[in-house]
Amino acid sequence: MLQFNNISKNFGGLQVLQDVNFTVPQGGIFGLIGPNGAGKTTVFNLVTGLLRASAGSIEFNGKNLNAVAPHGITEIGIARTFQNIRIFKEMTLLENVVVGMHDHLGYGFTGLVFNLPSFRRIEAQARERALELLSWVKLDHKAHMLADSLSYGEQRKLEFARALATGPKLLLLDEPVAGMNPAEKTELMVEIANIKQRGFSIFLIEHDMRFVMGLCDRIAVLNFGRVIAQGTPDDIKNNPEVIEAYLGKEEIA
Numbered sequence: 001m002l003q004f005n006n007i008s009k010n011f012g013g014l015q016v017l018q019d020v021n022f023t024v025p026q027g028g029i030f031g032l033i034g035p036n037g038a039g040k041t042t043v044f045n046l047v048t049g050l051l052r053a054s055a056g057s058i059e060f061n062g063k064n065l066n067a068v069a070p071h072g073i074t075e076i077g078i079a080r081t082f083q084n085i086r087i088f089k090e091m092t093l094l095e096n097v098v099v100g101m102h103d104h105l106g107y108g109f110t111g112l113v114f115n116l117p118s119f120r121r122i123e124a125q126a127r128e129r130a131l132e133l134l135s136w137v138k139l140d141h142k143a144h145m146l147a148d149s150l151s152y153g154e155q156r157k158l159e160f161a162r163a164l165a166t167g168p169k170l171l172l173l174d175e176p177v178a179g180m181n182p183a184e185k186t187e188l189m190v191e192i193a194n195i196k197q198r199g200f201s202i203f204l205i206e207h208d209m210r211f212v213m214g215l216c217d218r219i220a221v222l223n224f225g226r227v228i229a230q231g232t233p234d235d236i237k238n239n240p241e242v243i244e245a246y247l248g249k250e251e252i253a
Helices: 040-047 070-075 093-099 108-114 117-136 152-165 182-197 209-215 233-237 240-252
Strands: 002-011 014-024 029-033 055-060 078-080 170-174 201-205 218-223 226-231
Touching: 002 040, 014 040, 014 226, 029 040, 029 182, 029 209, 040 055, 040 078, 040 170, 040 201, 070 078, 078 152, 093 117, 093 152, 117 152, 117 182, 152 170, 152 182, 182 201, 182 209, 209 233, 218 233, 218 240, 226 233, 226 240, 233 240
Parallel strands: 029 201, 029 218, 078 170, 170 201
Antiparallel strands: 002 014, 002 055, 218 226
8 A cells, every 4th residue: 555665865964764665555554663763753754745755765556655745645545643742722622623624525715704505514514524533532522622621642532533534545643652551552552453444554653562563463663764674563573683673572571
């Protein structure tokens, strides 16, 4: 579904990624792990058009993404969450999720200004869909509360629901359980697995190895901007180079 072909990225004299190759399959959960500074977030920024590759190409369902702007990336079916939560705290949960649908509503400026029947119909459909997405992350009972009233873990899940509202074919999750307590992590793991069962493909970065190993179908490991291993969770946790570079014996025990 997503193909990295010999991708390199330089910032002046600093080479962050070098000859990176991997494939994110359709219909599964693919994890990217590695030490801090390995280049993981740079990978996400390249996929979503926030950065341009210095060399190589990125393809999504056969389409080259190298020159596609961020809004174009969303339009072709890629959505993303961020390490730092980015929600509208002075809006309700429902409004936050509806915002994620703006590219698909299609009622136009005239319908909005004059409150035409077409606008009201589409707005009602959007709110119904937003409630459904909030139910997926068990937040529908708080739909009309302000987002600022949510706990940290709930804000994470709201951002997740808003990303789903864009109608993605591929969902990118940047450290989805960062800052969560163990109970919240377990709950979100179940919810992400349920999203996969609904037909979504997921590509995630995460440092919590129990989360990654328990959820991902395949994993790639970055170290100093290079892919040093790819495979199933069992392949990764038993790879000597990965153990030396990142996991450590205690981490995988």
